[in-house]
Amino acid sequence: MNKQKTLGIIIFIIISCSVMAIIETIIEPSYVIKSAAKVLFFLIVPLIFLKLQNGKIFNNSFKLNAKNIIKLSALGAIVYVVIMVAFFLTRGLFDYSALVESLSADQQVSPSSFIWIAMYISFCNSLLEEFMFRYVAFIKLSEFTTKTVAYIFSSVMFSVYHVAMIGGSFPLPLLLLSLVGLAVGGAIFNFVDDKNKNIYNSWIVHMFADFAIMTIWFIHI
Template sequence: MENRKSAYGVILIVIISGLIMAYIDAIISPPYFIKSIFKIITFLALPFLLCRFNKSLSFKSVFKLDRKSLKVSLALGIAVYIIIIGAYFTLGGFFDFSNVTKALNSNMGVNARNFVYVALYISFINSLLEEFFFRGFAFLNLKRVFSKRFTYVFSSISFALYHIAMMVSWFDPILFVFIIVSLFCAGMLFDWLNDKYENIYCSWLVHMCANFAINTVGFMLFEII
């Protein structure tokens, strides 16, 4: 019973955190640096607060390192990078990406002058933060109590929906829906890696490579490269 109560606490924190970040993204729209501080506090403080008052939850196991699995994840990450870049060059001409840079500049203050720093944060820190929250905190804890089907879907759909408020003004409707579905599928892949290897490093590595690809596209959109 105690484990089930803990699991409900995890679900509640994931929902509350998503709503907080949606409000910050859609209503407050602070500069990216301020938003990142809010996100770090929300995605770290709330899980650790729950862990502090509930001893059945632990995060130590999600940081165990399995070097053999990293080789598989690196190969998968490289493949993901190639697929994303290939999709952009293949399909990019059919969509208007001009709103992306405009929205980033007007809503978050991200522009060609500071995008390098934003890209570094997104690739290394933001990806780790999201893997800890959606996979290490949510998926790995929930799968011990609920069915794998529910846990996979809840973690992945939470991951995808979290991005809606952030990206709602970036793309035209068809591309926006495609990207949200792609984020859900990416979440399922990350969950599978966590399920298989019982740590967040593998999914973090693949997530990092995906962000490298997205940031490469960003560099092109900002005409940095």
């Protein structure tokens, strides 16, 4: 265990997520500018930070395994079905149309731009988040502290970050449900990566979760 490096990663993650939250919820630039900022603070700056802190960055966490892709795609498909079933079971409880309308306004999404933004969120944004929350906040953090601390910190930050992005659009019951659900989802993503320390595992599952969210968004946009 290395308390100095552990604290360094924790502080770095909190600052990076806070900066992105300010950019997305207060400054509110165009979607292109927000996306560029996320590449900067969730990829480029973390790479520089890790290089300065540890020296070695790229390892087995970035190697593709064809056998795992098939298995994880099946798991991702199950996640997609679970989310869609939950949506159909709860649409009588929550006004998803109003929710999507609010989110679309907050994220500057129109019917004409939806497909491109949906593709970016599903494929690119999900990878940026896996790099930050799984590679930096879980895999790298677990090298310097206990696995339990890494699991909890990564999952909680993943949840709080997303709720900060969408909180104003959600009613309180759905906000609390999202907070818990995202934390559990983050823990599942960590578990998927834990065995061989490969972020592509969780990225595939994350993509399918985003596919489900984009499907719900598309239904109501």
